Amino acid sequence: MLNIVKKSPYETSSLSSCLKYIKKGDVILFTEDGIYAVKKGGMFEKHVSDASQTCSIYYLSPDTEARGIKSDEIISLAKPVDYQGFVDLAIDSPKSITW
Amino acid sequence: MVDQESKAKIMFLCKTAPYGTIYEQEAIEAMIMFSAYEQDISVAFIGDGVLSLKKGQNPSLINIKNFTQTYLVIVDDFEVSHLYVEKESLEERGMKEEDLLTEVEVLKRADLISRIDEMKVILPF
Numbered sequence: 001m002l003n004i005v006k007k008s009p010y011e012t013s014s015l016s017s018c019l020k021y022i023k024k025g026d027v028i029l030f031t032e033d034g035i036y037a038v039k040k041g042g043m044f045e046k047h048v049s050d051a052s053q054t055c056s057i058y059y060l061s062p063d064t065e066a067r068g069i070k071s072d073e074i075i076s077l078a079k080p081v082d083y084q085g086f087v088d089l090a091i092d093s094p095k096s097i098t099w
Numbered sequence: 100m101v102d103q104e105s106k107a108k109i110m111f112l113c114k115t116a117p118y119g120t121i122y123e124q125e126a127i128e129a130m131i132m133f134s135a136y137e138q139d140i141s142v143a144f145i146g147d148g149v150l151s152l153k154k155g156q157n158p159s160l161i162n163i164k165n166f167t168q169t170y171l172v173i174v175d176d177f178e179v180s181h182l183y184v185e186k187e188s189l190e191e192r193g194m195k196e197e198d199l200l201t202e203v204e205v206l207k208r209a210d211l212i213s214r215i216d217e218m219k220v221i222l223p224f
Contacts, residue, residue, distance in 0.1 A: 007119070008116050010146060010147050010192070011115070011116070011147050032119050041194075043191050065157050065160050066158040067117065067156055067158075068155035068157070070155065
């Protein structure tokens with residue numbers, strides 16, 4: 001399952017809902033305002049790092065760069081993808097949920 | 100010329116992140132409009148609003164104009180008298196005052212609440 005989180009975790013329950021429904025082997029992709037969840041030093045670092053024990057974590061790099069977040073400001077267990085990478089993740093997963 | 104006493108104290112309360120919604124962009128347009136009326140304007144960034152002031156943004160990557168650059172000139176050119184940023188909101192997001200693209204007044208939540216209380220009008224975005 002590909003889980004796409006695209007709303008700010010500080011303003012919505014998008015991330016917390018996602019984390020309740022993930023299972024082993026799932027992929028979580030952070031896009032749009034969802035990318036604030038993978039910023040180092042933020043309130044959600046621990047949540048994402050816990051999820052990475054069972055899931056792979058990606059973020060859409062044009063969305064982080066647009067918002068002034070450099071790659072060294074992002075938690076290291078999250079891997080960057082570009083738009084092509086986003087498409088590849090969608091192809092690799094039979095289903096997806098956008099939270 | 101409007102004299103100091105008769106100016107209305109107006110505060111823009113910016114609560115949303117810059118590109119996921121259109122709120123911040125609308126807030127800036129409204130600030131520019133209001134500046135024409137020579138009122139006493141403050142802008143306060145709380146919650147995800149503080150993310151609008153992050154240095155190094157490049158929204159051309161997602162085909163959006165970098166309207167947050169307007170904050171660099173808003174105090175001088177549009178007669179905004181105060182830019183406030185809430186300390187707690189910065190800290191929750193792993194940010195420091197040095198991460199911001201312009202000079203601001205960083206206030207604790209309790210102090211910001213008393214500034215808000217002094218306003219005649221509050222415009223939330």
